[in-house]
Amino acid sequence: MLSIKNLHANIEGKEILKGINFEVKPGEVHAIMGPNGSGKSTLASVLAGREIFEVTDGKVNYCEKDLLEMTPEERASEGIFLGFQYPIEIPGVSMVNFMKTAVNAQRTHKGLEPMSSSDFLKLMREKKELVELDAALASRSVNEGFSGGEKKRNEIFQMAMLEPKLSILDETDSGLDIDALRIVANGVNKLKTKDNATIVITHYQRLLDYIVPDFVHVLYNGKIIKSGGKELALELEEKGYDWLKKGADK
């Protein structure tokens, strides 16, 4: 589904991604771990199409299309979803209006009719259950006044509404307590199918107890320095990143 070859990207002249090679097939869950500043969020943003990052080299193939040629909204309509590490507040734009516009924009892209208001509200009610999102929150402005946990659950709610093919969850667990973590992980797991895939970016092994990965990759200094199965996450939990860093720095 996703094939990244030698991806280089920089921001304001500083190179962050220094040659990423990475493949994701349908039905897979990949975890990307690594110390702060290694480029995890940058990778997520570049895949989503954030224009402040400049791609200087490499190719990204998504479902046999050139991802780097697509605008952020095209990528979203083709099934890519980014769960933000710091979800943005948009005062004055209601959750309902926001989601309805997004859902219908994606439907239009696929050549489908926009959803009727009643069908849409029904869909919202249904998907809210998945992350136990309060009815009141849905009628407020996007993320305005939401707690950290509510914002993260809201990301998963949006994921449920948009049914993406490839979800990239950027530190979805940061700032969450155990209960919120369980709700978020539960939501992600319920949305898993054999046709979609998830990239989970995280610092801590804890999330991976709930969202069990098929593959774990360590990103350090803009490159993937080690890949393995889910046991790699446990090894990192025990030993930290130093043993890998030493190898990479040589």
Place this chain on the structure above:
Amino acid sequence: MSLETTKIEAKQKFIDLYQENLSLIKNDYPEFINEIREKAIKQFGVLGIPNKKDENYKYTDISSAFDNGYKMYLSPKNIKFEVNDIFKCDVPNLNTRVILLLNGWYYDRKNQLETLPDGVIIGSMKKAIEQYPDLVKKHYGQYASLEKDGLVALNTAFAEDGVFIYVPKNVVVEKPIQIINILMDDEEGLTQHRNLFVLEENSHASVVVCDHTLSITNFTTNSVSEFYVGQNAQLYFSKMQNEHNGSKQVSHLYFHQERDSSVNADTVSLHGGLIRNNVNVLLNGEGCENNTYGLYLTDKGQHIDNYVHMDHAYPNCTSNQLFKGVLDDFATGAFSGKVLVRKDAQKTQAYQANNNILLTDDVDINTKPQLEIYADDVKCSHGATVGQLDEDALFYMRSRGIKKKEAKLLLMYAFAHDVLKNIQVPALQERVQDLVAKRLRGELSRCNSCQMHCC
């Protein structure tokens, strides 16, 4: 020819015009009105037409609007139009009582003044002066000062007609009154209508004013409206400016509030070549509340200037000024919001904000918040922001599949919503929200020969 002489020329032209048409202007009016006229023309001689050297008109070249030989409507012109054609509306009717002004004159020549069963009087200013001189005399010219702005003096000298609304003590006027100001002619014209609204103790009323141009000709309007809001009375006033870009408009609103009264005033400026809105509020008793809001959406070469002067003369009053604007293409704007808190006006709460979104590098806005505070136990704030649309929010929306253009519109609409949510007539609020959405998309055309869009 120097700018000085041109300026004097225009001023003198008006003074000469006044003298030449003295009988036409003064005819039909009682002594007290004509005395006020004389005082006004003298003051106009002293103050003249404001120019950019005047502190209060620093950012707006208003003199060019008055120096172009436009004809003045010293008597009503007989222009017939099918009222029904005008009201072809694709949205359900606003349930209002409609009155029309055509080129500054009360349109319904047959029913110029109506007295309703509850004592409410609605109609032509001129007719009201004729039929209720004592009532008018109590308020006319009492609130619109001749000392500061030459244009107010000019209007007062030449004023002949406009709208008069009187609401007696304790009366609640349920249905909003909608005044439609139409400018229509083959020749370019200057209109100076004069309105007076009197709300006595404990009364309630809503007044909505829409300004429209129905011909492509250029017009200049210099209107003065005085509002007396009695003790414990409530007024909701909304003004929609939707004239074409060849028109120039100066509007002077004077609100005189007695104790415990409340006024909510909104101005939504959708179109118009040059607009200058002056709002002057005197809180003349304790416990008053005033919320003055404005939204301006500009593009191309429009220029909009909002001036607010809020005078806290007594303690325990609350005022709020919120003006928001979006500027596009090469439009320009200005905002000057002054709060004056007098020495004994303790426990005053006065808030003021002006927020602007600039969509291109060629737009320009000058914003000047001013607080002049002489009391020491007050809560006041002022602020102005000038910025662009939030890039993070735009990306967030695009990452969900929303196209860039649509995302921008959502953000601009959210920005405008802060002001729109204060519109107190629900049907009007919906209608204006719809118009604003259309305006932001560029779908609200100013097709000058066709129907009005808002009423």
